[in-house]
Amino acid sequence: MKIKKLISLVCVLVMLLSVFSGCGEDNGDATNTTGGNTGETNNVTANKTIAVVAKGESHAFWQAVKKGAEDAGKKYGYNITFRGPASESSSDLPSQKEMVQTALSNDVSGLVIATIGEGFADMLTQAYDKKIPVVQFDSGIWEADLKTLDSQNKNPIVSSVSTSNKKAAALNAENFFKAIKEDISKSKDSYVIGVIQHDETQTGIDRATGFIEKFTELADADEATKGKYKIEKEVKPGDANNAYIDALNALVEKKAKAVFMSNEGVVKQVSDAIASNAGKYDGVLFCGFDAGTKQIQWMKNADAKSKLIGSVAQDSYSIGYNAVEQCVFAIEGKDVKTTVDIEGQWYDGSNIDKMIQENIVYEG
Numbered sequence: 001m002k003i004k005k006l007i008s009l010v011c012v013l014v015m016l017l018s019v020f021s022g023c024g025e026d027n028g029d030a031t032n033t034t035g036g037n038t039g040e041t042n043n044v045t046a047n048k049t050i051a052v053v054a055k056g057e058s059h060a061f062w063q064a065v066k067k068g069a070e071d072a073g074k075k076y077g078y079n080i081t082f083r084g085p086a087s088e089s090s091s092d093l094p095s096q097k098e099m100v101q102t103a104l105s106n107d108v109s110g111l112v113i114a115t116i117g118e119g120f121a122d123m124l125t126q127a128y129d130k131k132i133p134v135v136q137f138d139s140g141i142w143e144a145d146l147k148t149l150d151s152q153n154k155n156p157i158v159s160s161v162s163t164s165n166k167k168a169a170a171l172n173a174e175n176f177f178k179a180i181k182e183d184i185s186k187s188k189d190s191y192v193i194g195v196i197q198h199d200e201t202q203t204g205i206d207r208a209t210g211f212i213e214k215f216t217e218l219a220d221a222d223e224a225t226k227g228k229y230k231i232e233k234e235v236k237p238g239d240a241n242n243a244y245i246d247a248l249n250a251l252v253e254k255k256a257k258a259v260f261m262s263n264e265g266v267v268k269q270v271s272d273a274i275a276s277n278a279g280k281y282d283g284v285l286f287c288g289f290d291a292g293t294k295q296i297q298w299m300k301n302a303d304a305k306s307k308l309i310g311s312v313a314q315d316s317y318s319i320g321y322n323a324v325e326q327c328v329f330a331i332e333g334k335d336v337k338t339t340v341d342i343e344g345q346w347y348d349g350s351n352i353d354k355m356i357q358e359n360i361v362y363e364g
Helices: 002-047 060-076 090-105 121-129 143-151 165-186 202-221 240-253 264-276 293-300 316-331 352-357
Strands: 049-053 079-083 110-113 134-137 157-163 191-197 229-235 256-261 285-289 308-313 339-342 345-347
Touching: 049 060, 049 090, 049 316, 060 079, 060 316, 090 110, 090 121, 110 316, 121 143, 134 316, 157 165, 157 316, 165 191, 165 202, 165 256, 165 285, 165 308, 165 345, 191 202, 191 240, 202 229, 229 240, 240 256, 240 264, 256 264, 264 285, 264 293, 293 308, 293 352, 316 339, 345 352
Parallel strands: 049 079, 049 110, 110 134, 134 157, 157 339, 191 229, 191 256, 256 285, 285 308
Antiparallel strands: 308 345
């Protein structure tokens, strides 16, 4: 009996050990699986975030960029954070630097950035060391920072996405030339075309140069206009103290009959000048750049005596979308385009409503 009891007790103990051993193995597998999945899920969440740091946030242009960025994020399964300083002034540069550092400290999987000044080289070196791909967009990273990164062989920038200012301005020239070609050919005096270059940055230079070169090419190639026109340019360092109105008046004194305005700020000031000086600018024809409510209203005003023939809009939605898309490709080891030139799009009274609906022309 004692032997039977002992055997029974041993059997029970063996069974219990088997049960606990089995539970332990199951729990171990479950824990590892759950732990792995949890860790993987957390990593996916962390590594599926792309930080977009723009030059602004509230302006309609940046809101359109944000929409494009977020739509690309949704398509590829990435969370998008979008931040920008209160203004593009140098006084807000520390704020933008803080935004970039925060993104890097959070170990985002990718960074999309357009800076308002210099001093980002150290942070971008961190991105390189952390293997965080960087896509620059719009005006991108300033040249001094790029030189520093290249000299250290630690440049994390994999792609540049922006409007080709020269190509966009050339498109403007093509359409403006069509609109005023007949006036030039009929002009008894040299027909003066004015150019207001909004600043002395590369953007301002490229837009003015792109317009002038293309317009000259077209006008010189046409026997009806060759030798019958003259281009006058006014360059301003910025929009302070109605600088663009001064530029407009200088061109009118030179008898300009048509004027190219190189950005939205110029259009706004010129529009205000026309509204407050009835008759002074009657008959002058204009073409613009970018978009905005004032530009839209002016273009739609059929009774305007100084007409805005049309403008070229930067496709800000596509800039945001393509920048995030290239960043995703870099993160996932796919082919990345080192340069993505976003073409501007011409709009006038015939297609403006469609362009607004397609997020190409923005209000605000």
